[in-house]
Amino acid sequence: MNRPRICLSLYGTTDEVCTAINSFDADLFEIRLDLCAHLDGAKIRAATNKPLLFASHGRPDLLEKYWPFADYLDVEQGEALGQNCIVSIHAKEEDPDSLWKKLSGEHRTKIVLETENYDVIARLIKLNRENNPLALCFAAGEVGAFSRILSVFNGARWIYASLPGRPTGNGQFDFDQLVETYRLRRFENTQQLFVFGVIGNPVAHSRSPEVQNKHFADASLPWIYLPYFCKDLPALMRKAPEWNTKGFSITHPYKEEVLSLVNSVTPEVQRLRACNTVAQVKGKWIGTNTDLKGIEVLLKDIPVQGACAVIIGAGASARALASVISAKVSELWILNRTLEKAQRLASEFQAISGGLADLRNIDYDVLIQATSIGWISGECPVDIQHLKPGGVVIDSIYQDTELLKRARDLGCRTLNGEPWFQAQAQAQFRWWSSLNL
Numbered sequence: 001m002n003r004p005r006i007c008l009s010l011y012g013t014t015d016e017v018c019t020a021i022n023s024f025d026a027d028l029f030e031i032r033l034d035l036c037a038h039l040d041g042a043k044i045r046a047a048t049n050k051p052l053l054f055a056s057h058g059r060p061d062l063l064e065k066y067w068p069f070a071d072y073l074d075v076e077q078g079e080a081l082g083q084n085c086i087v088s089i090h091a092k093e094e095d096p097d098s099l100w101k102k103l104s105g106e107h108r109t110k111i112v113l114e115t116e117n118y119d120v121i122a123r124l125i126k127l128n129r130e131n132n133p134l135a136l137c138f139a140a141g142e143v144g145a146f147s148r149i150l151s152v153f154n155g156a157r158w159i160y161a162s163l164p165g166r167p168t169g170n171g172q173f174d175f176d177q178l179v180e181t182y183r184l185r186r187f188e189n190t191q192q193l194f195v196f197g198v199i200g201n202p203v204a205h206s207r208s209p210e211v212q213n214k215h216f217a218d219a220s221l222p223w224i225y226l227p228y229f230c231k232d233l234p235a236l237m238r239k240a241p242e243w244n245t246k247g248f249s250i251t252h253p254y255k256e257e258v259l260s261l262v263n264s265v266t267p268e269v270q271r272l273r274a275c276n277t278v279a280q281v282k283g284k285w286i287g288t289n290t291d292l293k294g295i296e297v298l299l300k301d302i303p304v305q306g307a308c309a310v311i312i313g314a315g316a317s318a319r320a321l322a323s324v325i326s327a328k329v330s331e332l333w334i335l336n337r338t339l340e341k342a343q344r345l346a347s348e349f350q351a352i353s354g355g356l357a358d359l360r361n362i363d364y365d366v367l368i369q370a371t372s373i374g375w376i377s378g379e380c381p382v383d384i385q386h387l388k389p390g391g392v393v394i395d396s397i398y399q400d401t402e403l404l405k406r407a408r409d410l411g412c413r414t415l416n417g418e419p420w421f422q423a424q425a426q427a428q429f430r431w432w433s434s435l436n437l
Helices: 014-023 041-046 064-069 096-103 118-130 146-152 175-181 208-218 233-243 257-261 267-272 291-298 316-325 339-348 356-361 402-409 418-434
Strands: 006-010 028-032 052-055 072-076 085-091 108-114 135-140 159-162 194-200 223-229 245-250 277-281 284-288 308-312 331-335 352-354 366-369 392-395 413-415
Touching (some): 006 014, 014 028, 096 108, 108 118, 118 135, 118 146, 175 208, 194 208, 194 233, 208 223, 233 257, 257 284, 267 284, 267 291, 291 418, 331 339, 331 356, 352 356, 392 402
Parallel strands (some): 108 135, 194 245, 308 331, 331 352
Antiparallel strands (some): 245 277, 277 284
């Protein structure tokens, strides 16, 4: 396998296109004529000696004028003359194999399907392997975005990227993400790529790809870590081994659901009844939980011994927190939007349960927020008026949330989930590295 090539997809004025060409070290450039006004093809051609690809989705009339300046033409379903022409289709739920039979030939064939079906996504990835170097096949949309990157590790000649903030396709990565977060430029002649990723819903906010890909690069491992926005966990885990997946981080809301899909687990998972890390070993999924390590680091300097503590939430993260602090605190409260869930978790740790509004009646020393509410700016899981001045307020979310901002206004000591996140991610990497993958 040669180094993955990045095709930077551009639109705008002639000067904007030329500026982008001179500013980004892409391997080739796609010019989206259908998203541009009049362009000076000669000036764009003179801006670079790298290949230029002209495309005009839905506007075949625009292509003829730019043929003299093109190395590649995307003719959609028009007439193709050799490998420098790309016959392409952008569709929804269609059969990849049928489309390939219909559209393929001596030219390159690009099949992009807007699908959330992992059987279809796996087939698109495989078409690149089976038809290298003539296939450019991947899924559009957030669910299938990972297949864009995997396509170039399975035979596709390039991956389409956008300028930051200027996508030309649904689910497209921008150039900086591919180079800096996913580090595509470090892969050269890699025959045995191991694939990892983070599974969640949502997952766009996750910094796990940035952190884990740095771990992989620092260790000079031929591993890559991708985001998986998932709506069907069983289907994803069933198909993932087909593209050489070796492990996943599991985040909200799947830490408990994944238990039914693994073949064996570590004592940490048995203790917490939740799993945040899986690996594929000898055809079997095995699971562990590194949240305990993360919590240990998070609370290292927090005075929980003998304190009155409140945990907001009753999911997997809240259970992990309760398992660590329940024996240390003098009083533990579990508050949750759904009271029944709070009651169930509280009964496991001899804690007191309640609804979110009960916070106003508790004279707590330490408050720990353990839900996924807070990623969106301005949202908060509790009524700010129920916070008490002073004390310690911790948010498991690894950014400065509305809860933490308001707590600081009340003179509280605050801490976000960054130490937890970094420690559990490091533990995941060490665990994967210790296995015979």
